[in-house]
Amino acid sequence: MKVKYKCSRCGEIHDPQTLIYRCPCGGLLDIAEFDIDFPLDKIKQRTPSLWRYEEALPFSKSQQVTLGEGFTSMVTMDNSDNVFLKMDYMMPTLSFKDRGASMLITAAKALHVKRIVADSSGNAGTAIAAYAAKARIKCDIFVPASTSPNKLSQIKAYGAKLHLIPGTREDTADAAIKEVEASGSFYASHVYNPFFYQGTKTYAYEIWEDMNGNVPDAIIVPVGNGTLLLGTYYGFKDLHDKGLIPSIPKFIAVQAEGCAPLFKAFQSGAQEIEPLEPKETQAEGIAIANPARHHQILQVIKETGGEMIAAPEQKIEDARQELAYKGFFVEPTSAATYAGYLTYVAQQGNPIKNLTTVIPLCGAGLKAIK
Ligand SMILES: [Zn+2]
Structure with missing residues (x-):
């Protein structure tokens, strides 16, 4: 296997063949840096799947286990030409x-x-x-x-x-x-398992390709365990390290009010998560009381000059309805992301409306029909 694990705490390198999921020191595993490339002429001729970025992935296309995932469309919301919805619910199992x-x-x-x-x-x-x-x-x-x-x-x-x-x-x-x-x-x-984030990083590559080599000013990201947030950050960082983008977008991370340990830590400037008893939340997909990668998540938000938003629980159903009336039928966790975006706009006022922003719609509405 061409890539190795690297402990995020002690820096030790491990072979994935060991099948360990944590370093013996207790640290979480990342993927050690490996050579990547973005041969755009070749990429543009390939099948519209996330495997089109083969040279930036830890596996070759001949090894792939695929159901045709990735390269989801991005569409503008309403008449706005700078707020985009990326349709990650249009995936083989209906989620990102x-x-x-x-x-x-x-x-x-x-x-x-x-x-x-x-x-x-x-x-x-x-x-x-x-x-x-x-x-x-x-x-x-x-x-x-x-x-x-x-x-x-x-x-x-x-x-x-x-x-x-x-x-x-x-x-x-x-x-x-x-x-x-x-x-x-x-x-x-x-x-x-850090291989998961090697998949979610393609979310950033696709935005970059879709925007003709540009990136948005801000990315709105739902965050529970941080699988999309961290992957997206790694993706933009790859592009930035290769000199393909001038800067990494601002990460505006959204939690639902009923379970918002990262929001609380970010607000108070704490490095650690306060253990909390989750209240009832409609956003089951991000209801994580103690995210294992909280240090890494908080670091990304700070480093990109981002912000944390708590989406009010009573606004989630309204947000879901509003999106459905625009033609986008998503599950409550995705609606919480949109509710978070609306809360952010209300807090910041018009300046945010002038920014180019991407909001992911991560999970299909059919998943949560009662
Ligand atoms: Zn270690």
């Missing part, structure tokens, strides 16, 4: 998580893994289950018992073994890790 799942399951296949275990609030589990099915790898998915029924049906449809765990999202993660440690299975975690 397919970006990371394609890369993570490609890694599992390259490592000759026979069985994987993953935990999720729903969409990542769905995506992992689908790509594991494509790669013919046995798959156990752990989700909170409260997960939307349609997501559960979708996970089961792919043939994954579904484990419903009572309690919080953290209880679900604990149950999955226990199973990984007891069985020696590969932990296909979208939080711990």
